[in-house]
């Protein structure tokens with residue numbers, strides 16, 4: 001039976017890698033079972049890092065998996081007449097297999113710092129060096145996303161703001177800054193196709209930024225449990241050219257003022 | 270070293286007294302002070318909860334595979350109100366309770382409570398724990414926890430549904446969710462009682478291991494199981510007070526209007542405005558300051574047991590004993606400074622995220638060292654593929670996957686994408702189910718003969734192993750793929766999103782595997798119960814192992830040893846040239862002929 005069990009453990013790296021490769025190739029029945037389309041200029045960094053770690057860990061996964069299989073196969077008591085190697089360890093080996101992974105881990109740690117800083121710390125700036133103001137403010141509440149555009153004056157929170165629910169429109173090919181917050185419990189503003197995720201916390205405000213490079217309509221997902229309706233807290237993000245966006249915003253402004261829209265209580269800051 | 274004399278009253282008492290009146294029965298089996306009975310009480314309770322947790326998981330899986338359809342059989346039993354259909358409110362309760370039961374009622378108490386209790390005195394050569402009464406209380410304090418969580422689950426209309434992480438404001442503001450009213454208070458009380466129980470156990474284990482070792486049992490002659498339990502006890506002692514305090518803060522926010530976790534003026538779902546002054550993130554810091562060390566509480570003892578099982582069935586000394594000890598100590602130390610990796614995108618200062626990223630990367634190192642040493646142990650051995658060995662080997666194989674997926678999430682930019690997706694769910698099921706739970710199965714098969722004096726059936730054991738191994742990978746490996754698509758966790762119906770709609774067939778496959786996995790456990794239950802009464806009777810040392818528990822009778826009587834154990838060496842001298850057997854018990858005196866003695870290696 002030792003042979004059988006050795007092979008069972010060998011199947012772990014074989015099938016493990018197989019499933020990943022299969023999914024990456026998008027073959028039936030796993031079409032689209034991989035990183036979803038990325039339309040953010042900064043998103044590639046995350047995808048590349050993911051792939052880099054996948055390859056690195058994949059090598060370790062295969063290496064240790066094969067070692068496990070080979071030792072089980074070779075030293076099966078049913079087929080192995082040699083006496084056991086009576087050893088308590090090896091100082092040299094311990095040093096080697098501590099230093100090599102340590103070096104690899106330190107490398108990954110340092111290598112990714114820049115990507116993290118770009119995503120969460122280095123907010124885009126204007127030509128004069130000031131931080132770029134937000135184009136819109138998104139507020140999560142049970143169970144919808146309320147969106148407020150700056151309007152003509154470029155400032156959120158004034159008379160000419162445009163307000164919509166769950167329907168975020170943004171122009172492509174420019175740095176977008178969004179201010180996101182929560183009105184009640186925790187939510188998380190997740191844009192899978194832009195590799196953006198940020199929890200929103202009542203009492204705090206957060207900023208996310210990205211530069212979309214493709215027009216289209218994508219999902220806004222709530223990724224932090226916010227109550228029974230968490231699953232249906234779904235918004236849509238429409239990425240369009242600057243002209244289309246301006247036209248849409250103007251139309252939304254007109255419609256809103258015709259309808260005498262008044263914000264619900266509790267929404268004003 | 271610590272030559273604490275062990276009174277040998279094992280020989281004095283005759284515990285097989287035939288006349289068993291009610292008072293004796295209650296004292297011997299119910300409010301028993303004997304660490305072995307207490308250990309078995311923990312074992313039986315946790316195994317029953319394991320069943321409950323498994324059924325709750327099937328509820329979750331059902332909803333993800335066939336959303337909003339009647340769940341057969343269990344559906345009508347559990348939620349007749351909706352006609353067997355899972356409502357979104359109930360779905361939140363399901364995953365909250367699944368995690369709560371599995372973490373607080375299964376994994377933590379089965380490791381420390383069941384195996385810690387049973388094995389510590391036996392493996393160090395003591396007659397019982399240092400504080401038997403405290404030990405008994407640590408079991409009985411689980412019962413208020415069982416009751417509180419039970420009420421919290423069943424409280425109408427919906428049980429607690431804030432997730433096992435219980436993040437405010439959802440968990441604090443009563444109006445925020447149907448389960449955030451009374452049920453949430455009960456949930457907090459339940460978790461607090463588990464904490465009290467663990468704390469009592471932890472103090473006891475530390476004292477026992479430090480003070481009650483048999484003559485000759487130095488710290489570096491302890492089996493790895495004991496090292497795992499020892500470090501775990503220390504982790505609990507330092508981390509638990511923080512959780513308990515945080516739990517009380519949340520209780521006070523809920524019941525007395527304090528505002529530790531709520532910002533000023535917060536209104537949720539037309540609630541009264543909060544007095545505020547607090548910060549929701551504070552809870553996350555406190556919670557993870559406990560719960561990250563807690564994930565090691567949930568694996569270090571398992572690593573210890575796996576080390577013992579692997580060395581025994583490789584018939585070879587454990588490779589790198591001291592590096593193994595240093596690794597778990599390193600994991601424990603680092604474990605206190607990585608909690609922020611659960612909060613990378615929480616809104617915490619991103620600079621802080623960077624430091625937590627570095628410490629998290631570093632904690633993967635001792636895990637890697639341990640894995641290499643397990644591989645070193647089976648290298649050059651004479652491997653016996655017994656059921657416990659298969660489970661222990663699968664621990665190693667699966668822990669590699671769980672450890673490697675940790676690196677993805679430790680990489681902060683990648684975590685932006687995969688946080689709160691099924692990638693995380695895959696990660697912790699690989700370490701906790703495929704890792705710890707498999708190790709626990711192995712440990713049950715391994716120590717069952719000691720506990721009951723009879724063997725479990727090996728053939729059934731291997732079938733149980735094979736099917737569990739297959740189904741668990743079918744259920745959990747696929748979760749990595751879902752995670753790569755960004756499939757979020759905790760959604761009652763993710764298929765509303767265009768991005769995830771096409772993932773339904775994969776989820777159905779996973780659910781079928783999960784049903785198979787739970788069904789397979791029937792084989793285990795049958796084997797366990799049958800073997801207790803009809804298994805082949807065994808002597809003291811059926812596996813030919815070295816550590817002290819195998820020198821005691823099976824099952825050991827009250828007081829454990831019928832002789833005074835004296836320890837001459839570490840527990841891993843398998844295949845030693847000093848003796849003709851391939852094992853060399855810790856209590857066996859060295860050969861009288863000095864020429865036969867092996868010089869200690871220096872490495």
Ligand code: HEM
Nearest residue numbers: 564567568610611633636672675676678679688689697700
């Ligand atoms: C190799 C070492 C490990 C690393 C680098 C690591 C890293 C991480 C990270 C970064 C997260 C947070 C992911 C997120 O929420 O975005 C996480 C989550 C988690 N880890 Fe690990 N981990 C490791 C080992 C373990 C072990 C040994 C266990 C348990 C025995 C464990 C249990 C968990 C659990 C339960 C969660 C999820 C908690 C939740 O959100 O509900 N991890 N891990």
Ligand SMILES: [Cu+2]
Nearest residue numbers: 222224226230
């Ligand atoms: Cu939500």
Ligand SMILES: [Cu+2]
Nearest residue numbers: 561564608611
């Ligand atoms: Cu953690």
